[in-house]
Amino acid sequence: MxxxxxxxxxxxxxxxxxxxxxxxxxxxxxxxxxxxxxxxxxxxxxxxxxxxxxxxxxxxxxxxxxxxxxxxxxxxxxxxxxxxxxxxxxxxxxxxxxxxxxxxxxxxxxxxxxxxxxxxxxxxxxxxxxxxxxxxxxxxxxxxxxxxxxxxxxxxxxxxxxxxxxxxxxxxxxxxxxxxxxxxxxxxxxxxxxxxxxxxxxxxxxxxxxxxxxxxxxxxxxxxxxxxxxxxxMGSPSMNFIAATLEGMAGDYRLRIATPGAEDLTLPWPASREQPELAEWAGQPVVLGLRPEHFSEEDERLGEQAEGTLFSAPVTVVEPTGADILLRLPLGEQEVTARVGPKCRVGAGEHLALRIDMGRAVLFDPHSEQRLA
CATH class of the missing domain: 3.40.50.300 (P-loop containing nucleotide triphosphate hydrolases)
Structure with a gap:
């Protein structure tokens, strides 16, 4: 009862x-x-x-x-x-x-x-x-x-x-x-x-x-x-929402993110995260959701890196919080927040390489705003 x-x-x-x-x-x-x-x-x-x-x-x-x-x-x-x-x-x-x-x-x-x-x-x-x-x-x-x-x-x-x-x-x-x-x-x-x-x-x-x-x-x-x-x-800072286009077919879906003045960024969608409904969205605009902790700093001194897709962008704002550092940087046509470790040494205006963990990303319908995958 x-x-x-x-x-x-x-x-x-x-x-x-x-x-x-x-x-x-x-x-x-x-x-x-x-x-x-x-x-x-x-x-x-x-x-x-x-x-x-x-x-x-x-x-x-x-x-x-x-x-x-x-x-x-x-x-x-x-x-x-x-x-x-x-x-x-x-x-x-x-x-x-x-x-x-x-x-x-x-x-x-x-x-x-x-x-x-x-x-x-x-x-x-x-x-x-x-x-x-x-x-x-x-x-x-x-x-x-x-x-x-x-x-x-x-x-x-x-x-x-x-x-x-x-x-x-x-x-x-x-x-x-x-x-x-x-x-x-x-x-x-x-x-x-x-x-x-x-x-x-x-x-x-x-x-x-x-x-x-x-x-x-x-x-x-x-x-x-x-x-x-x-x-x-839910979450502080809140989830980043990035406009993207779903391309490809089952087993090989990709998200293309338009990047003004540069080559578009392509992110692979994990096959383990596929839903049958995604086939209807091939070629259609979607919203990619990434939390700040879904980004990780690339360290060239390490032999093995965290899984994910690498991208590089200029940092616009650095916000140290003590336990970690929040960075603001452009991704496509949007500015996103990334959460990195307290030892990250980067200043505003400097380029930083980050990996995106697509295994934890989510997709939304841009019209109904409901979850797709």
Whole structure:
């Protein structure tokens, strides 16, 4: 039985349909992340699951029970908000215990629950402080503690880290990951940060314009995107999209990339990656998708090089990040981003030889933007 099942849920605000027949199911203990750009409907879907927004149509089931028209209190969920939503006049202890008190949990059980989550979140030394005396990260731990003090069927996190600075976001991501591994709880988590999604999720639902475009593991949505939007949204820097023409026939397909002022670049398409549908695209324009890490620096000192097709181009921008270097350079009529090692010694304006790993490349239909191969 699924911990959460959403069946063709629709939500209208006036004449505007914000959720368009959304369906998904997650298992008990699964960590699902809803990700997408602002306005895609992910927070509306979260509010519908929580019962904060009545749906226009469809069904929502929690642990097999239809809760579509139940109030939030009747759904057995706990929610952590972006704004923390702590009571300023209460201590940390009182904030964590408040929900249990409202449910008339005996005092001894409340105190035991507070001590348990405070120890789990390493905030035992903060129990007698007020929210105004806490840092942003500490307040977020208290908000999480209030949810964890209960043992609901599902935990809902609505962009809980968006108010934190970059360093603290990374630290809190790690804490949430550890927390899920220890407790094995079912979590639905909303974020617009695709790095957050990749690092935390068991499964990711990529949303756009009120629809789920792809639901899969982080590896699936990153390496096997269903369309150009998913491919471009997941990954930082995002995937490069290069205009090309598919030539040849089965067993010998090639991609020709027009290069202004120079000989066109031809890239072989791996026979192992062929799809029967590619025959219909021979002689037709396609979009080649290459991630920055699909490029590798050619080193003349090495006897054996990485597999791939070699090309050379002048570097226009060099962006050191510490762990690696991002390069901007022309490929065909486009400028692409390549990720190389930190020891690469190249300056803007210099030519660099790179190999392209076509074994991990993807092809898209330039009109529908759907994946071809």
């Amino acid at each position: 699924s911990a959460l099942e959403i069946r063709e849920v629709r939500k209208d605000f006036g004449s505007t349909r914000v959720l368009k027949d959304v369906s998904l199911a997650i298992d008990s203990g699964e960590f699902l992340i809803l990700v997408g750009p602002s306005g895609c409907g992910k927070s509306t879907l979260m509010n519908a699951i929580a019962g904060l927004e009545p749906v226009t149509g469809g069904e929502i089931l929690i642990a097999g029970e239809d809760v579509t028209w139940r109030t939030p209190a009747e759904r057995d969920i706990a929610m952590v908000f972006q704004s923390y939503a702590l009571y300023p006049s209460m201590t940390v202890r009182q904030n964590i215990a408040f929900g249990l008190e409202m449910r008339k949990v005996p005092k001894a059980e409340r105190e035991a629950a507070v001590e348990r989550v405070a120890d789990l979140l390493q905030i035992s030394h903060l129990l007698e402080r007020k929210p105004a005396q806490l840092s942003g990260g500490q307040r977020q731990r208290v908000a999480m503690g209030r949810a964890l003090a209960r043992e609901p069927k599902i935990y809902l996190f609505d962009e809980p880290l968006s108010n934190l600075d970059a360093k603290l976001r990374v630290e809190m991501r790690t804490e949430i990951k550890k927390l899920h591994q220890r407790l094995g709880t079912t979590i639905v988590y909303v974020t617009h940060d695709q790095i957050e999604a990749m690092t935390l999720a068991d499964s990711i639902a990529v949303m756009r314009d009120g629809r789920i475009l792809q639901l899969g593991t982080p590896d699936e949505v990153y390496n096997d995107p269903v369309d150009i939007f998913v491919a471009g949204f």
